[in-house]
Amino acid sequence: MASNSYINLLKAIKSLVILLLSLDIHFDVISASNAEVEQHLELGKKLLSAGQLADALSHFHAAVEGDPDNYLTYFRRATVYLALGKSKSALPDLDKVLELKPDFTAARAQRANVLLKQGRLNEAKMDYELVVKRDADHADAREALMTIEPLENDIHIAKQLYERRDYEGAIALLTKAIEICPWDPELREIRAECYIAQGDLFKAVGDIRPTTKLRSDNTKGFNKLSLLHFKMGEADESLTQVKECLKLDPDHKECFSHYKKVKKLVKLMQEAQEASSQEKWVDCTQKASQILKTENTIHPYVHKAKSHTCHCEAMGGKSMEALKSCNELLDMDPENIDALCDRAEAYIHNEQYEEAKMDFQKAHNIDQQNRRAGEGLDRIQKLIKNSQKRDYYKILGVKRNAKKKEILKAYRKLAIIWHPDKYEGNDKEKAKKMFLDIAAAKEVLTDKEKRQKYDLGEDPLDPEQQGGGGGPFWQQGFNPFGSGGFQFKFHFN
Template identity: 65%
Template sequence: MSVITIRRLICLTKSIVVLILSLGVFLEGVDGSPAEVQQHLEMGKKLLAAGQLADALSHYHAAVDGDPNNYMSYFRRATVFLALGKSKSALPDLDKVIQLKPDFTAARSQRGNVLLKQGNLVKAKEDFAMVLSKDPTNEEANLNIQKIHPLQASIEEAHHFFHVREFQAAIDLLTQAIEVCPWDIELREIRSECYMAQGDYFKAVGDIRSTTKLRSDNTPAFLKLSLLYYDMGDAENSLINIRECLKLDPDHKECYPHYKKVKKLVKQLQSAQDLRNEKQYEDCIAKAHQILTTEPTVTLYIMKAKSFLCHCHSRAGNIKDAFAICNEILDLEPENIEAVMDRAETYLVNEQFDKAVNDYQFAVNIDGDNRQAKEGLDKAQKLLKQSQKRDYYKILGIKRTARKKEIMKAYKKLAKKWHPDRYKGDDKAKAEKMFVDIAAAKEVLTDPDKRQQFDNGEDPLDPEQQQQGGGHHWHQGFNPFGSGGGGGFNFKFHFN
């Protein structure tokens, strides 16, 4: 036998010895003496008084294990469970206490309170009646037993109102009942149905969420939550809750297909948002159409997809499509500020500056603190004013979305036509003026900074605007012919 094998055997033997010793200690703890049980009870009492509930609970566990017939151990452990908000764990302990000591009124009173909060009114009434038979002056039992009969009547009436579809009347009665019976699952389920019938999904979600905590393995509640969030347009929360359903039942016939659909939709929505943020507008448009294919019926997702289409068509320069989809949104939601601003941007691209001003002004009226709306209004107003002066895009006959290659192509074509050295007409002054404007347009639109300045409503070659805006003054008197002025210039333009 090798040295390594011997060492392994020694280690294994030691482990077995430790396990046996540990088991012996555990068994000794389970069969603890009355003195040890009492010690655990005292320690638990001190820790409970100090608010150290978890530590107190561990001592009460040990006391119950040490003496399974000691009713006080169960009662004190139930007290800790209740303090921790674990009524479902407390109830079996209180049942055991009453089984071991039927005349223990403190346990009867506590169990009655738990049953009352759970909505088990018949059994709660029995416990309070038993307490009063032993102690007729018990004020708490008297108050609680007086609540039960009118409470039963109110709940019955709430059921009636629910069935005849008088939902608000049912909600009012159920709300009063839930104040007394906050752990009653059925009352919350009925009230959630009333809220849904009224279209108040947020309150319905609150009630259904409570039932998932009050009842373990509540797959129907998680499915209902997921469907509610889905209908509210909150696909992410819908996905979270349908996953909870599948954790409880991976093969659930309703949860699994809904999970596949909502997971796909969440991914598409996030992808469309990312593409929009990254200014990949054509891909954004394609992704928005995928969203409409995945969910063609729920209005909120249709509107989200159309919002992506409105924005991305606008920024991609697809004027006709942008107007169509933005107007479609605004027909349904006239104060949709995002669609208003996207349409305003489309008007800017289409050089309808007055309409852009109107849209941005409307957006500012909707939300006076919206920085994008205020900046857009300022830009549109400047462009409107600028359009009444020199427009470099119109001079070159190009769109505002034109790339540098298109700008240079238009410039060369017009420069050939109007260059004074090549101009065949008699009006040399006109040719020179046209060439100056063409050269100025080329200078501004091929320089990213100057073009941006111009697109924001400022002419970088306008001396007056530069002085007002504190810009550089070297643009003043722009002349592509140099210092020679208009007459006798010797500027030479080279054509390819």
């Protein structure tokens, strides 16, 4: 019997030793875990003090995972979230702090501040009241409580003013409210609608943009932002914002419909600009026409399309069409320097030099530093002077935008008539002069460099303009008859 008692005693001692050993191990693990948590907290505090918020946050994450029941780890992480401007992430941590330690006044005051900035006035009021109840001398909480009631009244009146379309009054009150509640998306949305009603789309964009972050999955906000940018003529930014809407909801009907339109418009505008830069004038005017078919009500896009049409038709030699397009553009924008210069080019193609001079002069008067207007004015003055002498285009009877093939064809046709050896009339001197003019016109207009100079108002065969002496141009190196006088042989190909 005694032997059995001894055996049982030994068993009990053995069990106790095992339990104590297990407790020691458990205490060691807890001690090691606590040490790691404390280490993360200390590193987090140091990094937070140094302003290294992202690194601090990673250590506080580790501290929370290591000790999920420690209210201080949540509180410090919430502090970093707030420093990063992530109030939505901070709020759940503050809620957890107060769940674990309801009498933690600093956390409750911090939560009240967040709720106030979010416009959750009733919840903020309850937290502030508890703070004051525990700490009657808490000045910030007392001041906030005094602010909430008049703030609620201002917001109520602002909404009424908005409904009555008193947008100026509503904006004034909403602006005061947003200063206190900057994270309240509803206040910004209402003020944005007031700005839209007043036609101030830029300020409306400034209010809608923050709401895309203040509200989760805010497809409505991105869609509104995209439409505002579109109305402002900012198609590229409109496309960017509507893509954000579709990232959140690929099946969003309004966003998808707008996406198709704005994507097409952006592409057309890029193609029109590229065609203009590459001097593909026909392609440019076609793209401009497609821009108007895609959007013909919003001023910036209509203006852009008509600008391309005016410029590309003028530079492409379609003078009559260009005059019409440029006139339409100038009706919309009377002091558009580019349109004035483009219309001047169309007048030059029509040989309406005085009208061209007036347009270049007006453009120059608007901006005396504008290079195109200044150079155009100099050129038209030279053209007017040259037109009083010899006009090579008129001599050959071709348009100013005639191709080389057309010029050679006109030259051959006239050369048959006026070549002195072939001329059937009696006035050989007249024939000689006419043929010299025809040959000079062909010489200039079929040579790319010389023609470019001539189109800029400079006659490359005029010795006065080339810095040479006086005398006929054939004495300056140009002689269609060769050194043997009338021994020139004309070949008809």
